[in-house]
Amino acid sequence: MAAPASSSIYSPLRSSQRIPRGLCNCSPPSASSISLLPRGLRSTSLGRIGFSCLSSDQILTRVAASSAPVMDPTKGEVSLKVSTVVDVDLGDRSYPIYIGSGLLDAPDLLQRHVAGKRVLVVTNTTIAPLYLDRVVEALTRGNSHVSVESVILPDGEKYKDMGTMMKIFDKAIESRMDRRCTFVALGGGVIGDMCGFAAATYVRGVNFIQIPTTLMAQVDSSVGGKTGINHPLAKNMIGAFYQPQCVLIDTDTLNTLPDRELASGIAEVIKYGLIRDAKFFEWQERNMEALLARDSSALAYAIKRSCENKAEVVSLDEKESGLRATLNLGHTFGHAIESGFGYGQWFHGEAVAAGTVMAVDLSYRLGWIDSSIVERVLNILQQAKLPTAPPEMMTVELFKSAMAVDKKVADGLLRLILLKGPLGSCVFTGDYDRKALDETLIAFCKS
Amino acid sequence: MAAPASSSIYSPLRSSQRIPRGLCNCSPPSASSISLLPRGLRSTSLGRIGFSCLSSDQILTRVAASSAPVMDPTKGEVSLKVSTVVDVDLGDRSYPIYIGSGLLDAPDLLQRHVAGKRVLVVTNTTIAPLYLDRVVEALTRGNSHVSVESVILPDGEKYKDMGTMMKIFDKAIESRMDRRCTFVALGGGVIGDMCGFAAATYVRGVNFIQIPTTLMAQVDSSVGGKTGINHPLAKNMIGAFYQPQCVLIDTDTLNTLPDRELASGIAEVIKYGLIRDAKFFEWQERNMEALLARDSSALAYAIKRSCENKAEVVSLDEKESGLRATLNLGHTFGHAIESGFGYGQWFHGEAVAAGTVMAVDLSYRLGWIDSSIVERVLNILQQAKLPTAPPEMMTVELFKSAMAVDKKVADGLLRLILLKGPLGSCVFTGDYDRKALDETLIAFCKS
Numbered sequence: 001m002a003a004p005a006s007s008s009i010y011s012p013l014r015s016s017q018r019i020p021r022g023l024c025n026c027s028p029p030s031a032s033s034i035s036l037l038p039r040g041l042r043s044t045s046l047g048r049i050g051f052s053c054l055s056s057d058q059i060l061t062r063v064a065a066s067s068a069p070v071m072d073p074t075k076g077e078v079s080l081k082v083s084t085v086v087d088v089d090l091g092d093r094s095y096p097i098y099i100g101s102g103l104l105d106a107p108d109l110l111q112r113h114v115a116g117k118r119v120l121v122v123t124n125t126t127i128a129p130l131y132l133d134r135v136v137e138a139l140t141r142g143n144s145h146v147s148v149e150s151v152i153l154p155d156g157e158k159y160k161d162m163g164t165m166m167k168i169f170d171k172a173i174e175s176r177m178d179r180r181c182t183f184v185a186l187g188g189g190v191i192g193d194m195c196g197f198a199a200a201t202y203v204r205g206v207n208f209i210q211i212p213t214t215l216m217a218q219v220d221s222s223v224g225g226k227t228g229i230n231h232p233l234a235k236n237m238i239g240a241f242y243q244p245q246c247v248l249i250d251t252d253t254l255n256t257l258p259d260r261e262l263a264s265g266i267a268e269v270i271k272y273g274l275i276r277d278a279k280f281f282e283w284q285e286r287n288m289e290a291l292l293a294r295d296s297s298a299l300a301y302a303i304k305r306s307c308e309n310k311a312e313v314v315s316l317d318e319k320e321s322g323l324r325a326t327l328n329l330g331h332t333f334g335h336a337i338e339s340g341f342g343y344g345q346w347f348h349g350e351a352v353a354a355g356t357v358m359a360v361d362l363s364y365r366l367g368w369i370d371s372s373i374v375e376r377v378l379n380i381l382q383q384a385k386l387p388t389a390p391p392e393m394m395t396v397e398l399f400k401s402a403m404a405v406d407k408k409v410a411d412g413l414l415r416l417i418l419l420k421g422p423l424g425s426c427v428f429t430g431d432y433d434r435k436a437l438d439e440t441l442i443a444f445c446k447s
Numbered sequence: 448m449a450a451p452a453s454s455s456i457y458s459p460l461r462s463s464q465r466i467p468r469g470l471c472n473c474s475p476p477s478a479s480s481i482s483l484l485p486r487g488l489r490s491t492s493l494g495r496i497g498f499s500c501l502s503s504d505q506i507l508t509r510v511a512a513s514s515a516p517v518m519d520p521t522k523g524e525v526s527l528k529v530s531t532v533v534d535v536d537l538g539d540r541s542y543p544i545y546i547g548s549g550l551l552d553a554p555d556l557l558q559r560h561v562a563g564k565r566v567l568v569v570t571n572t573t574i575a576p577l578y579l580d581r582v583v584e585a586l587t588r589g590n591s592h593v594s595v596e597s598v599i600l601p602d603g604e605k606y607k608d609m610g611t612m613m614k615i616f617d618k619a620i621e622s623r624m625d626r627r628c629t630f631v632a633l634g635g636g637v638i639g640d641m642c643g644f645a646a647a648t649y650v651r652g653v654n655f656i657q658i659p660t661t662l663m664a665q666v667d668s669s670v671g672g673k674t675g676i677n678h679p680l681a682k683n684m685i686g687a688f689y690q691p692q693c694v695l696i697d698t699d700t701l702n703t704l705p706d707r708e709l710a711s712g713i714a715e716v717i718k719y720g721l722i723r724d725a726k727f728f729e730w731q732e733r734n735m736e737a738l739l740a741r742d743s744s745a746l747a748y749a750i751k752r753s754c755e756n757k758a759e760v761v762s763l764d765e766k767e768s769g770l771r772a773t774l775n776l777g778h779t780f781g782h783a784i785e786s787g788f789g790y791g792q793w794f795h796g797e798a799v800a801a802g803t804v805m806a807v808d809l810s811y812r813l814g815w816i817d818s819s820i821v822e823r824v825l826n827i828l829q830q831a832k833l834p835t836a837p838p839e840m841m842t843v844e845l846f847k848s849a850m851a852v853d854k855k856v857a858d859g860l861l862r863l864i865l866l867k868g869p870l871g872s873c874v875f876t877g878d879y880d881r882k883a884l885d886e887t888l889i890a891f892c893k894s
Contacts, residue, residue, distance in 0.1 A: 116857070116858050117858050117859070118858075162609060162613060166609060169678055169684065169685055170678075173678055173680045173681060173684060173852060174680075176851060176852055176856070176859075178854070178856045178857055178858065178859070179854060179855075179856075179857060180857050180858055197648075200687065201644075201648070201675075201685050201686060201687055202684065202685060203684060203686075203854045204673065204675060204686045204687055204688055204854075205687070205688070205766075226651065228648075228651060231616055231617075231620055233620045233621075234620060237616065237620060237649070237650060238616055238648050238649065239648060239650075239651045240647065240648055240651055240652070240687065241651055241652070319651075319652075404623060405620055405623055407625070407626060407650045407651075408626075409623070409625045409626075410563070410625055410626060410627050411563055411564050411565075411625065411627055412564070412623075412625070
């Protein structure tokens with residue numbers, strides 16, 4: 001087997017070289033162990049071999065040593081800003097989520113996860129003018145062995161289809177991308193899902209990296225390996241479980257995010273609190289104003305805590321045998337809204353918000369939660385300026401026909417995520433009174 | 448988690464219930480251990496729990512006991528004809544290949560691998576009139592809980608594309624197939640590859656079963672989990688590694704196979720001999736007439752030995768890090784012929800045969816094999832009535848441009864499978880003299 005020699009100093013991380021969990025606190029690996037590092041004080045080692053806790057001086061030294069041709073800290077070019085690494089523990093498919101400010105300007109982080117010499121950046125018409133050049137620069141700075149191509153797709157959920165995904169394949173084949181190439185998803189959830197699915201299926205699988213630029217993608221869709229596209233009849237019906245090499249979250253990208261999209265992401269943040277993290281929900285109740293005002297430390301904490309929750313769930317149930325389905329609170333109703341109302345009319349998080357209210361309403365009708373939870377959910381969603389009811393055009397029939405093709409239907413039985421018990425507790429079940437579901441649908445639909 | 452109750456007696460095999468390797472000879476599991484059972488004398492147990500060696504009487508008893516509602520051996524309805532089980536050992540994705548005559552009439556074999564209540568049979572316009580009713584009957588006989596839908600695609604390599612595959616998704620969604628459904632591929636390699644890829648990606652993965660009806664599919668494409676479709680610019684560029692629940696090979700289906708397609712399959716049989724099994728190659732030299740005359744025991748042995756070779760290679764290298772690539776002897780040249788000449792002009796095995804001659808020619812030019820191997824390869828392919836040179840329209844340029852997008856290109860370097868050493872030995876390498884490759888191309892092309 002001849003492996004072509006590479007003179008690049010940037011080798012892809014192999015599984016044996018992955019950054020170990022619990023790096024700096026020397027704690028044993030756990031389902032989702034977290035390295036929470038005060039910025040500039042400690043960080044993960046960037047060397048290829050060997051890991052240790054480093055002081056800020058040592059980090060700069062190590063960065064300079066491993067990346068000497070590209071970064072000269074004395075010129076102030078480099079400011080390593082990884083404040084948090086959340087590890088998604090999936091055996092040999094484990095990967096880190098880097099969260100911090102200014103990470104798009106940290107080439108070493110990206111380059112260490114690039115396998116081979118060819119990179120295809122997949123982005124959209126909104127994000128390309130804002131960040132594409134910086135990402136290309138980060139991928140190639142001091143690394144002339146890597147060549148980067150890009151494909152710029154139209155922006156929006158309605159383009160999350162097979163026809164648009166074929167443009168990724170067209171570009172990859174025209175550019176002669178081979179098995180060792182890396183796809184980079186630069187954008188929101190639609191780009192991440194499509195690029196990930198393209199990476200999962202191009203020459204039966206190539207490496208990929210997620211650079212989510214919306215809060216929705218940062219707290220949810222970029223983490224966990226769900227990739228796919230929509231079918232005209234139902235959302236996310238075609239796809240694959242496929243894990244990235246890393247997720248790079250530069251919180252600065254949220255500065256260009258429209259308000260409605262920020263709120264859409266907050267809907268998923270709220271979900272984590274409701275299904276499994278009452279303390280986080282209470283933190284959100286106290287800090288919603290700060291989140292909406294884009295307070296950077298509030299956002300960073302919300303992203304970190306969301307990723308931790310998601311990483312833990314995904315580590316325990318990667319392929320959604322059960323537990324992972326709980327991440328879909330409100331999503332069955334929400335997907336019905338998206339499909340009935342038309343993809344892209346509402347943002348995903350807006351549909352999920354209305355769907356969450358409906359799931360909570362059904363939970364209450366079943367007698368599984370008390371009314372204070374219903375009120376708190378309504379309050380926090382209203383505070384986040386998210387919808388708390390489906391669009392007026394949604395009918396009971398539209399809900400029912402969309403819900404019949406939901407992926408959580410098993411042998412004809414629709415299973416739902418419903419709250420049950422105290423705040424932060426939920427169930428995934430097909431064992432609920434269908435009459436109560438009908439009542440919920442009637443309560444939220446005019447016909 | 449509410450799992451709907453099922454009153455069906457046919458439960459899908461879970462991994463813990465899989466038929467153990469080395470069943471009847473009590474040998475320890477190996478990478479590819481084989482139970483070779485004289486027909487009617489011994490067989491694998493069909494009971495859900497517990498396995499043992501059985502006499503023919505005992506088998507009939509056991510079958511009747513496990514399938515009493517559907518099969519009455521006293522009426523002569525059942526003749527259990529599994530003569531061979533080849534196990535593909537891939538940990539929790541292991542599966543059996545059943546090989547024998549009359550297996551389409553053995554409902555218990557199929558039904559035990561069907562998860563859930565919904566089955567989608569994917570087939571084509573050639574195979575549907577011949578075998579679809581029998582497969583539906585085998586899936587449903589005595590099992591009213593299972594409902595079967597089918598989708599009949601046009602026949603031919605040129606339909607192995609995204610547009611045709613979408614018809615599978617359309618039918619699955621219209622029929623409200625859910626995550627517990629099973630896709631059944633009934634047909635040749637094109638159907639198996641497309642149905643497998645659809646199964647890999649429909650709601651991010653559902654169960655599937657391969658029922659290959661061509662020799663090509665029986666000895667090669669149905670085994671090993673490579674699935675996918677063609678891109679207009681290159682073959683099999685979009686796909687996934689996805690393993691079936693089982694492969695069911697009814698050797699009787701070869702009785703309806705046209706001569707050219709039989710020969711196409713023989714090209715892959717010859718390949719196994721060349722790359723790793725000199726004794727098998729010698730057996731083929733002695734038995735080619737019998738194979739071409741469709742002698743059933745010769746065909747059964749060729750299928751079994753091919754599946755054993757493939758299962759062993761796949762078990763050692765599922766994702767084609769190296770060893771598995773050797774199964775592609777002649778395929779880089781062959782794919783170039785298929786893409787340059789137009790998909791479907793030649794059968795895959797015909798292109799592979801010509802490609803094999805070119806790979807052998809190159810191996811000889813490099814001084815890696817002696818001339819007797821070149822002659823034996825030419826002889827056996829001619830005996831099988833397979834092409835030994837590319838079509839006249841193929842030019843050096845057509846070869847080069849198609850080979851540049853071959854999946855075995857890594858970082859710009861084309862790696863090839865070449866013979867080296869005594870019969871039955873090969874290498875997968877990018878370390879060969881490019882001048883010799885040019886000479887081979889020039890020798891086989893008019894321009």
